[in-house]
Amino acid sequence: MEHYYQPEIECASREQLKRWQSQRLAAQVRRVWENVPYYRRKMEEKGIAPEDIRGVEDLPKLPFLSKADLRDAYPYGLLGAPLKDCVRIHSTSGTTGKRVVAFYTQHDIDLWEDCCARALTAAGATNEDVVQVSYGYGLFTGGAGLDGGSHKLGCLTVPMSSGNTDRQIMFIRDLNATILCATPSYAAYLGERMRELGLGPEDIPLKAGIFGAEAWSEEMRRGIEATLGIKAYDIYGLTELSGPGVAFECAAQAGMHINEDHFIPEIIDPDTGEVLPEGEQGELVITAVDKEAFPMLRYRTKDICSLTYEKCPCGRTHVRMTKPKGRSDDMLIIRGVNVFPSQIETVLLQHGYAANYQILVDRVNNTDTFEVLVEMTPEMFTDSVGEIQQLQKTLSLGLNSMLGIRPKVTLVAPKTIARSEGKAVRVIDKRKI
Ligand code: DLL
Numbered sequence: 001m002e003h004y005y006q007p008e009i010e011c012a013s014r015e016q017l018k019r020w021q022s023q024r025l026a027a028q029v030r031r032v033w034e035n036v037p038y039y040r041r042k043m044e045e046k047g048i049a050p051e052d053i054r055g056v057e058d059l060p061k062l063p064f065l066s067k068a069d070l071r072d073a074y075p076y077g078l079l080g081a082p083l084k085d086c087v088r089i090h091s092t093s094g095t096t097g098k099r100v101v102a103f104y105t106q107h108d109i110d111l112w113e114d115c116c117a118r119a120l121t122a123a124g125a126t127n128e129d130v131v132q133v134s135y136g137y138g139l140f141t142g143g144a145g146l147d148g149g150s151h152k153l154g155c156l157t158v159p160m161s162s163g164n165t166d167r168q169i170m171f172i173r174d175l176n177a178t179i180l181c182a183t184p185s186y187a188a189y190l191g192e193r194m195r196e197l198g199l200g201p202e203d204i205p206l207k208a209g210i211f212g213a214e215a216w217s218e219e220m221r222r223g224i225e226a227t228l229g230i231k232a233y234d235i236y237g238l239t240e241l242s243g244p245g246v247a248f249e250c251a252a253q254a255g256m257h258i259n260e261d262h263f264i265p266e267i268i269d270p271d272t273g274e275v276l277p278e279g280e281q282g283e284l285v286i287t288a289v290d291k292e293a294f295p296m297l298r299y300r301t302k303d304i305c306s307l308t309y310e311k312c313p314c315g316r317t318h319v320r321m322t323k324p325k326g327r328s329d330d331m332l333i334i335r336g337v338n339v340f341p342s343q344i345e346t347v348l349l350q351h352g353y354a355a356n357y358q359i360l361v362d363r364v365n366n367t368d369t370f371e372v373l374v375e376m377t378p379e380m381f382t383d384s385v386g387e388i389q390q391l392q393k394t395l396s397l398g399l400n401s402m403l404g405i406r407p408k409v410t411l412v413a414p415k416t417i418a419r420s421e422g423k424a425v426r427v428i429d430k431r432k433i
Contacts, residue, residue: 002251004122010317017260021055021261026050028287031295032080038078046062048062062298063298065300078294090239100240102293112148118149122248122250122316125155127153129153130156131155131156140422142181150181168190183214187232188220188355191224201227204228208232216345234253236248236256265319269283278308306322325340335405341359358373359373361428371409375412388411
């Protein structure tokens with residue numbers, strides 16, 4: 001039996017949803033016009049005034065916001081509410097340039113936690129569950145978001161944060177944790193550590209996991225589901241738009257429902273900005289219609305995915321997005337060929353490797369070099385040079401047929417690639433340094 005956190009919203013008719021979106025959008029545009037001079041200037045440059053935006057169909061008239069705007073307006077330039085009404089900030093883990101600092105009023109925290117509570121409910125959580133939150137706490141939104149959602153549901157919440165993997169496993173077992181929230185790479189690492197400790201899925205009480213914050217493949221999902229003995233659900237979000245819970249998976253595991261009462265999605269051609277029809281793949285653009293402190297209108301996420309409005313067997317009516325296969329700025333262009341790390345992960349897992357790999361790109365004599373370091377699993381470990389060469393060749397050919405470009409593959413001993421407790425570092429591109 002399917003459970004919902006807010007059934008009247010999650011299963012509302014499409015007509016009702018559109019009415020909510022249109023009313024909220026018109027009101028939000030007016031609020032932003034009055035309170036955010038930065039965006040008002042952008043609207044004026046396009047010759048748009050608040051009365052031009054009456055409903056969802058007028059959305060394409062609005063100017064986009066991008067990460068560059070956030071940098072320009074840092075830190076207070078996009079604030080949509082008086083500072084005295086703001087109660088929290090969070091910030092991205094961005095490694096280049098200025099971090100994004102997002103602000104929240106109490107209303108913003110409430111709507112965000114509702115979105116996370118919907119995600120937890122879709123993964124089967126009720127107030128009988130023990131939820132271990134192993135996303136980082138602090139400036140990162142993962143810990144606070146899922147923690148807040150778990151509280152709203154009345155689950156017993158274990159605020160573990162990331163790190164100290166043996167203690168994580170001990171708490172899961174001692175406290176009977178039934179739901180784990182973590183990045184997929186950290187969940188995979190927990191599984192790996194369990195195996196080392198001689199523990200199998202039958203030794204832990206977990207039944208579901210809510211994994212997001214980075215791209216992960218279907219193959220990785222199946223791997224985590226098998227090692228932890230759980231059902232693994234995807235969750236999507238970004239700091240600029242609250243954090244986790246912009247979209248989440250239901251039991252159908254067939255795309256993530258976008259919380260459309262708060263977020264209106266569009267898919268655009270990243271080069272021309274043109275809005276693309278349903279089903280086509282492009283960059284996800286999101287308009288948050290009722291966030292107060294950090295109102296994002298037509299925010300370009302850089303994430304590449306597509307949308308479907310087809311009916312979902314779970315009964316929720318909100319549109320679904322496909323797993324983002326990576327960010328447009330994660331995409332590597334190597335000797336002119338577009339390469340997404342997630343494609344490499346898919347091939348490795350199909351060949352029986354774990355998702356522990358690193359992509360090294362450099363430029364030598366004006367030519368791009370492309371190498372993939374892949375960890376052998378303990379089961380396949382061998383020190384026979386002939387065998388290793390054969391395995392490397394097979395993988396390199398497999399990658400060639402997926403990517404259209406052949407990398408050098410180097411197999412390395414188990415546990416030589418550093419594990420991450422948060423988002424995994426997959427790419428080292430020395431061309432940019
Ligand atoms: O990663 C928020 C989050 C926390 C989502 C916990 C899910 C779980 P940021 O650090 O601002 O926020 O990074 C946002 O991460 O634009 C995507 O590129 C990527 N991302 C987030 N969720 C997914 C996902 C959080 N499920 C950026 N699949 C986004 C693929 C994801 N990529």
